[in-house]
Amino acid sequence: MIWIDTIVQGVLLGGLYALFAAGLSLVFGIMRLVNLAHGDLIVMAAYLILVVVSVLGLNPFVAAVIAAPIMFVFGWILQKGVLNRTLGEDILPPLLVTFGLSVVIQNALLEGFSADSQRISMGPLETASVSAGPVTVGLLPLLTFASAILVIVGLNWIFYRTSIGRAYRATSDDPVTASLMGIRPDRVFASAMGLALIVVTIAALYLGTRSNFDPYVGPARLIYAFEAVIIGGLGSLWGTLAGGVIIGVAQTVGASINPEWQILAGHVAFLVVLLIRPRGLFPRAVD
Amino acid sequence: MAATHSISTRTRAATTSGIAALVLLAVAIVLPAFASRSLIQDLFFILTMLTLAQFWNLLAGYTGLVSVGQQAFVGFGAYMLFGSTILWGVNPVAALALSGLFALLLAIPTAFFVFRLSGAYFAIGTWVVAEVVRLSVAQWQAVGGGTGTSLPRDARDAMWGVEWIEVFFDVRSSEARDILAYWLALALAAATIGGIYWFLRTRRGLALAALRDNVEAAKSVGVDANRMKWIVFLVAAFGTGIAGGLIFLQNGRISPDSAFAVTQWTAFVIFIVVIGGIGTIEGPIIGVLVFFILQEALADFGAVYLIVLGLLGIAIMLFAQRGLWGLFSDRTGIQLFPVRRRLVTPDRGNS
Structure with missing residues (x-):
């Protein structure tokens, strides 16, 4: 029966990763932008929520509602000022600019x-269980998974x-037409990037309440998010x-065999899926 | 008279710079006789970063293989150096060759996997492979597992040439090791730049430059793009592995987090290449100097230098995609390592 428990915990953890990945999937699907600063943007939003919570003394959920429009802007x-200039055939400019942004955000x-x-406190909700x-x-x-859905x-x-949304799909297919x-x-x-950063704020809420975070945790979260997007297939949110x-x-099953294998198992699952399906499981858009 | 025309890549600036490079190399070789230890260490850092940057430039600048996972080869090369000296008693200097060789062996399955992916997927794929290697190496208890290990004292003392340097320069053994590491880094950087320059002037190099400029056009005249990708990826892994081995040989201590650091061994290297000018040999040289000067100038301000570095990288990518060297070269037409073929007429004066 412990296996069922392991799988259920894994599915719920997957909800968190999907939440990390949803914003990434959105910008990747619409404008083929590989945003290497996505993880750091999540961490930035977590700090923003933390500031709102500690300055205004609000509940983290309310604080996230305040943080979301700031992140949208x-x-x-x-996107308008910087990232739009990098879009094109060559993938190096967006990659480098977001890499630079990642370093800037981390160190700022x-x-x-x-x-x-740091940690965002949720009070008794943190330990409640069903x-x-x-x-x-x-x-x-459970709440994380529900939020992801x-x-x-x-x-x-x-x-x-x-x-x-129609404009998103049309631009994704062919920006010129x-x-x-x-x-x-x-x-x-x-507007797509703004929307993605609203999703990022929601992800940040759960990142900040479920575990500790510091300025450098972004890239580690980013890699899971990218894996989720790529395995899932370009442009498909489900x-x-x-x-x-x-x-x-894969991570919880790996961890139940040997705690040190947790993260490794996740990466191996990613490699195996990609070996079989180089374009992911459910590719919707054509690259 | 048409038969006497010839194709050459030589320019006057290149002849001057070629002589200057040889003089510079000669000065660099004898430098440990005068220079302070900290200067030697700084130069070691510059030379190894330059080597990494040249190989990343070869990958991304010429074949469009934008890898975010070169730390896999830095770390694996370094770990094989520690592994082979600790487990098999290989002399650390000889083990540098093993660093390159094992990095090359790692590159073969990696290439099979990542070459199935393109563009952004390739970039992320290389990163995940590097993470897998990092996490696997962290399970290797003989070299300290997740916490890492130091190079054993007797292995350090056995390094070839250290005793000779101690006597010759009259220095302590720790300083002698720094000098040896510096010479090795100098040799590696010189061989890398010389090798890449030589390669770009061969027929294959021409094919590579054609691929850089236009993949489809290059294919249409018979360039085997896939084959070039393989060659470049394996060569880059080999060189990056040796550089990794050397960096941690000088460091004397290794851990999975430092050996496979994506920021240090890939992000900084990418900044160096892009700030200097991607797709040129001169670019990484300029880039590594800018990187080093920034680091020294802003050393007292903590993380600020990284913020400046990031912003500079972004600005260059947005406003001067060919980097600082590109800006300079476009205005002056000067190329220090010319690879462009030009038609030379023998009696230019009379025509």
């Missing part, structure tokens, strides 16, 4: 908040039911969730 400006956070590890038969799950991991449902709704139809790709991209779950389950 930051994303919009970042280090200057501002020191290297001490039991179902042989399996006991924490309320917070809600985020994906929400993003899919925007994608397939709204006019801005889309611009002939009156869409301005630079604005579409800017694929990203599946990818996150695969990584999460």
